[in-house]
Amino acid sequence: MEEQIDLVGKAFTDHYYHLFDNDRPALSSLYRPSSMLTFEGQKILGVEDITAKLTSLPFDQCQHVISTTDSQPSTFAGGIVVFVSGSLQLPGEEHHLRFSQMFHLVPIVEGNFFVQNDIFRLNYG
Amino acid sequence: MDPDAVAKAFVEHYYATFDSNRPGLANLYQDGSMLTFEGQKIQGAQSIVAKLTSLPFQQCQHNITTVDCQPSGAGGMLVFVSGTLQLSGEQHALKFSQMFHLMPTQQGSFYVLNDIFRLNYA
Numbered sequence: 001m002e003e004q005i006d007l008v009g010k011a012f013t014d015h016y017y018h019l020f021d022n023d024r025p026a027l028s029s030l031y032r033p034s035s036m037l038t039f040e041g042q043k044i045l046g047v048e049d050i051t052a053k054l055t056s057l058p059f060d061q062c063q064h065v066i067s068t069t070d071s072q073p074s075t076f077a078g079g080i081v082v083f084v085s086g087s088l089q090l091p092g093e094e095h096h097l098r099f100s101q102m103f104h105l106v107p108i109v110e111g112n113f114f115v116q117n118d119i120f121r122l123n124y125g
Numbered sequence: 126m127d128p129d130a131v132a133k134a135f136v137e138h139y140y141a142t143f144d145s146n147r148p149g150l151a152n153l154y155q156d157g158s159m160l161t162f163e164g165q166k167i168q169g170a171q172s173i174v175a176k177l178t179s180l181p182f183q184q185c186q187h188n189i190t191t192v193d194c195q196p197s198g199a200g201g202m203l204v205f206v207s208g209t210l211q212l213s214g215e216q217h218a219l220k221f222s223q224m225f226h227l228m229p230t231q232q233g234s235f236y237v238l239n240d241i242f243r244l245n246y247a
Contacts, residue, residue, distance in 0.1 A: 038193045038195060070241045074238070074239060083243065100222040102203065116198065123207065123220065
């Protein structure tokens with residue numbers, strides 16, 4: 001069961017960052033009206049506003065490189081909390097930005113999840 | 126009650142206990158609690174406190190930089206913390222990120238259901 005959680009968490013984050021780096025508007029498929037994002041301290045509610053925020057970030061291209069992924073069951077009826085750390089490469093920028101992010105994934109149907117909670121922070125220094 | 130204030134109060138209490146009375150952390154976990162500490166998975170209050178009290182330093186001080194929280198549903202609260210960890214005798218502080226999933230207790234406070242800790246290396 002534990003290994004299953006790790007596989008699901010990793011598969012989800014791989015998919016999430018792949019969409020982010022290649023087709024950012026498609027991230028809307030991963031959020032719902034009840035979803036919450038806190039992005040560098042700014043709170044955003046609902047799939048529409050969250051997608052608007054993520055597609056309006058001040059860079060056209062980016063690449064997430066994931067260092068660590070930790071997952072645990074959240075006991076929210078099959079929910080999973082996932083904690084990610086990694087770096088974000090922006091084109092033209094010499095130095096990667098380091099970040100940490102947590103997701104609370106809630107199942108829709110068997111094997112499918114949406115992001116109920118999303119908190120993103122850059123790691124400075 | 127303001128969720129942000131509740132999260133901040135919990136975080137301050139957690140790290141104050143960690144830094145001054147580490148065995149006291151037992152009050153903040155239950156049998157179903159889970160900790161992933163630098164990739165190592167530990168289950169249950171007893172094993173979690175055994176891990177935290179056996180970390181290879183006697184004294185430490187957590188300095189919190191950011192605290193973000195969101196309701197997780199069913200009365201739970203997700204808290205995302207970043208900060209630094211100063212170990213006595215070490216010149217440089219370690220940077221860390223940690224997430225807690227807090228669930229309400231019958232007494233009106235919270236316990237830690239999920240806890241994930243990672244150092245942030247340069």
